């Protein structure tokens with residue numbers, strides 16, 4: 002069953018085409034990684050899929066109940082503690098204080114934030130802790146679909162891995178579906194069920210590849226070999242390491 006379907010979606014900013022003829026589906030329980038070089042339209046596509054931008058052409062069909070979006074920067078309120086930031090995810094739920102606190106603690110535990118961290122303000126937390134807080138804030142409202150827009154790009158390698166593991170575990174434990182945007186193919190191979198590749202200029206999805214084994218059951222060697230295999234043997238991935246944004250104008 003599709004929980005997200007983009008049919009012939011296109012968009013333009015100030016008359017310049019950014020996305021064209023995008024066909025994309027996400028099945029229930031599936032985490033799809035969307036990869037493509039910088040500037041090819043990944044964020045625009047995610048924002049359209051999440052309804053944050055109105056698209057110019059095509060159709061978006063959402064079959065999920067509730068979604069959450071995780072951005073590259075955590076977007077926390079600087080004046081609120083981690084706990085209160087997470088609780089902001091529940092403001093529209095009108096819950097009793099004790100139930101609210103219970104839910105905040107449960108999601109904090111899921112992303113490995115301890116009680117001590119919960120009382121800190123964003124400026125007192127490390128980059129990784131801030132991103133955990135943002136994920137907890139997204140999870141507290143119990144979404145069944147998650148959009149991730151390069152959430153771990155700014156983190157160092159060890160921390161990135163830890164955060165990827167949290168995503169892998171959470172998707173499996175909570176039965177979530179999602180779209181995970183990244184320009185890092187190893188990250189895509191590590192966490193996703195399937196990888197879709199956006200054309201260099203956002204003119205269509207040029208490939209869809211199922212990654213062998215379940216996320217979480219892939220070891221480092223397998224991730225490395227699979228990513229290398231895509232890059233060296235699969236022409237659809239050839240443009241992934243292009244990074245000259247000037248050529249996009």
Ligand SMILES: Nc1ncnc2c1ncn2[C@@H]1O[C@H](COP(=O)(O)OP(=O)(O)O)[C@@H](O)[C@H]1O
Nearest residue numbers: 014015019038039040041042043044045046249
């Ligand atoms: N609000 C905007 N107004 C005008 N151009 C934009 C806007 N947002 C993005 N773009 C342009 O659209 C293209 C795709 O951007 P984006 O979706 O952010 O790419 P990616 O996430 O793949 O790096 C880029 O050329 C970018 O400069």
Ligand SMILES: [Mg+2]
Nearest residue numbers: 043044045151
């Ligand atoms: Mg982007």
